[in-house]
Amino acid sequence: MNHDRYGLTLTTASDRAAAHYRDGVDCMLSAWHGAEDAFDKAIAEDPGFALAHIGRARLHQLSMEGGKARAMAARARELAAGATPREKSHVEIMAAVIESKPKVAVSGAEAHLEEYPRDAQVLSILLGAFGLYAFSGRPDHDAAKLAICERHARHYGEDWWFVSYLGWSHTEAGNLSTGRTLSERAMALRAENANAAHGLSHAMFEQGDMAVGREFLAQWMPAHDRKSFLHGHLAWHVALTNLDEGDLDGALAIYEAHIKPAGRPYPPLNIFTDGASLLWRLSLAGKAGLEPHWREVAAYGEKYFPQAGAHFADVHFALAAATTDSAALDTRLAQLEARAADGKLAPGGCAIDLCRGIGAFAAGDNDGAVRLLEPAISELARIGGSRAQRQLWEDTLIVAYMRAGHGDKAARRISARLDCRPSARDEAWSRQALRN
Structure with missing residues (x-):
C-alpha cells in the first residue's frame, strides 16, 4: 500500500x-x-x-x-x-x-x-495571503490562520512545510519575533522552500530589516527557478526594499525584469496585483513616466479579470483604472455594488469605498479620498492579502492627508503605526510622506 x-x-x-x-x-x-x-x-x-x-x-x-x-x-x-x-x-x-x-x-x-x-x-x-480564510471577508482572518495552525501543530512537529506556515501566520498576526524565528527554522529544515523564503521576507519587512531582507533574497533567489510561481512576488519584495531606500529607478528596473505582464509564468492574480501595487507605490513616491506601464497592467487586468468577482483583483483593478480609464473604474464600481446588493461581495462596502477613494485620489480630490479611505481603513483586513500588500491603502491615505493640508492627521496615523508595529520602515515612510 x-x-x-x-x-x-x-x-x-x-x-x-x-x-x-x-x-x-x-x-x-x-x-x-x-x-x-x-x-x-x-x-x-x-x-x-x-x-x-x-x-x-x-x-x-x-x-x-x-x-x-x-x-x-x-x-x-x-x-x-x-x-x-x-x-x-x-x-x-x-x-x-x-x-x-x-x-x-x-x-x-x-x-x-x-x-x-x-x-x-x-x-x-x-492559509496564506490568498487562502480561503484571507479571502473570506472576515476581519480576523490573520488570527484564524494562526489558530488553526496552533490547533493542529502537535500533528506536524518539525515538518518543514508546517513550520513555514506557522511562522508566516505568527508574522501576519503581529507576533513578529516568533514569526521570524519560525521562518528561519523552516529555511534551515528545507532551503528549497519558497514559502519559507516568502514568510521570512515578510517578517524582515514588518520588522524594518529591509537591507537584511534584500541581502537574504539576493543570496537565495538565484537557486530558485524563475518559473516557480512565487518568483515574481519575491522580486516584488526586493523592489519594496529599493523603494524604502528611495531608489525608484532600481524598483522600476525590478518591475521591468521580473514583474511586468510580459509572458510571465506566474498565476495571473500574482502578476496583476504585484504589478498594479508596485506601480502605485512608485507613483506615490513621485516616479514619473509610468503611463506605458499602467496601460499594460490595465490591459492585463481587463483580460484576466474583466468582471467583478475576485475582490482582491477588483481593488487592484481600481488602481489601474483610476490611472488610465475612469470610465472602466465606474463600470467596475457598478458591478461591485451589484454584487454587494446580492450578498456576493465578501468584504462588503469597504472594498467599494477603497475603490472610490482611489478614484478620488487619482483625480486630485484629496479631501474626497480622505473621506472615503479613512473609514474603510478600519476594515482593510477584509480584502485579504498580506499586511504588506494592504499597507498601500493606508499609505495612500497618509499622502492624501498631507496633500489636503491635514498634516496633523498624517502625523497621528504614522505615530499610531509606529506604536503598534515599530520599525525602521515606518520611520522611513514617515520621512517620505512629510517630504511629499
Missing part, C-alpha cells in the same frame, strides 16, 4: 505514481517549479489515481485555466468513488475551491482536518 509523505493512504497500486505524486505535493507546498510535471507523470503511470487528478486541477485553477480545472476536478470525483473516505473528502474539498464554492470548501476543510489533521494540502488552502 502506498502513502503520501504524511503517512496517509494513497489509492494507487503504482509505486512510481505515488512517488511522482509525493514530488508534486512537495513542489506545491514549497511553491517550487515542477508540480505540473510531477502530477502529469503520476497520471500517466496510473490514469485512475484520483488525487493526482485533483492536484493537477488545482494547478490549472491557479493559472486561471478554469475549463481544464473543472474538467479534471470532475474526473477526480469519478475516480474517487473507488478511493478511501479520506481521499473522497479531499477531492470534494478541492473541487469546491475550483468550483468557486468557498464557504463549502472552508466548512469541509475544517471538518476534514478534525479527522485527518495531517492532510497538509487541505490545511494549506485555508
Whole structure:
C-alpha cells in the first residue's frame, strides 16, 4: 500500500505514481517549479489515481485555466468513488475551491482536518495571503490562520512545510519575533522552500530589516527557478526594499525584469496585483513616466479579470483604472455594488469605498479620498492579502492627508503605526510622506 509523505493512504497500486505524486505535493507546498510535471507523470503511470487528478486541477485553477480545472476536478470525483473516505473528502474539498464554492470548501476543510489533521494540502488552502480564510471577508482572518495552525501543530512537529506556515501566520498576526524565528527554522529544515523564503521576507519587512531582507533574497533567489510561481512576488519584495531606500529607478528596473505582464509564468492574480501595487507605490513616491506601464497592467487586468468577482483583483483593478480609464473604474464600481446588493461581495462596502477613494485620489480630490479611505481603513483586513500588500491603502491615505493640508492627521496615523508595529520602515515612510 502506498502513502503520501504524511503517512496517509494513497489509492494507487503504482509505486512510481505515488512517488511522482509525493514530488508534486512537495513542489506545491514549497511553491517550487515542477508540480505540473510531477502530477502529469503520476497520471500517466496510473490514469485512475484520483488525487493526482485533483492536484493537477488545482494547478490549472491557479493559472486561471478554469475549463481544464473543472474538467479534471470532475474526473477526480469519478475516480474517487473507488478511493478511501479520506481521499473522497479531499477531492470534494478541492473541487469546491475550483468550483468557486468557498464557504463549502472552508466548512469541509475544517471538518476534514478534525479527522485527518495531517492532510497538509487541505490545511494549506485555508492559509496564506490568498487562502480561503484571507479571502473570506472576515476581519480576523490573520488570527484564524494562526489558530488553526496552533490547533493542529502537535500533528506536524518539525515538518518543514508546517513550520513555514506557522511562522508566516505568527508574522501576519503581529507576533513578529516568533514569526521570524519560525521562518528561519523552516529555511534551515528545507532551503528549497519558497514559502519559507516568502514568510521570512515578510517578517524582515514588518520588522524594518529591509537591507537584511534584500541581502537574504539576493543570496537565495538565484537557486530558485524563475518559473516557480512565487518568483515574481519575491522580486516584488526586493523592489519594496529599493523603494524604502528611495531608489525608484532600481524598483522600476525590478518591475521591468521580473514583474511586468510580459509572458510571465506566474498565476495571473500574482502578476496583476504585484504589478498594479508596485506601480502605485512608485507613483506615490513621485516616479514619473509610468503611463506605458499602467496601460499594460490595465490591459492585463481587463483580460484576466474583466468582471467583478475576485475582490482582491477588483481593488487592484481600481488602481489601474483610476490611472488610465475612469470610465472602466465606474463600470467596475457598478458591478461591485451589484454584487454587494446580492450578498456576493465578501468584504462588503469597504472594498467599494477603497475603490472610490482611489478614484478620488487619482483625480486630485484629496479631501474626497480622505473621506472615503479613512473609514474603510478600519476594515482593510477584509480584502485579504498580506499586511504588506494592504499597507498601500493606508499609505495612500497618509499622502492624501498631507496633500489636503491635514498634516496633523498624517502625523497621528504614522505615530499610531509606529506604536503598534515599530520599525525602521515606518520611520522611513514617515520621512517620505512629510517630504511629499
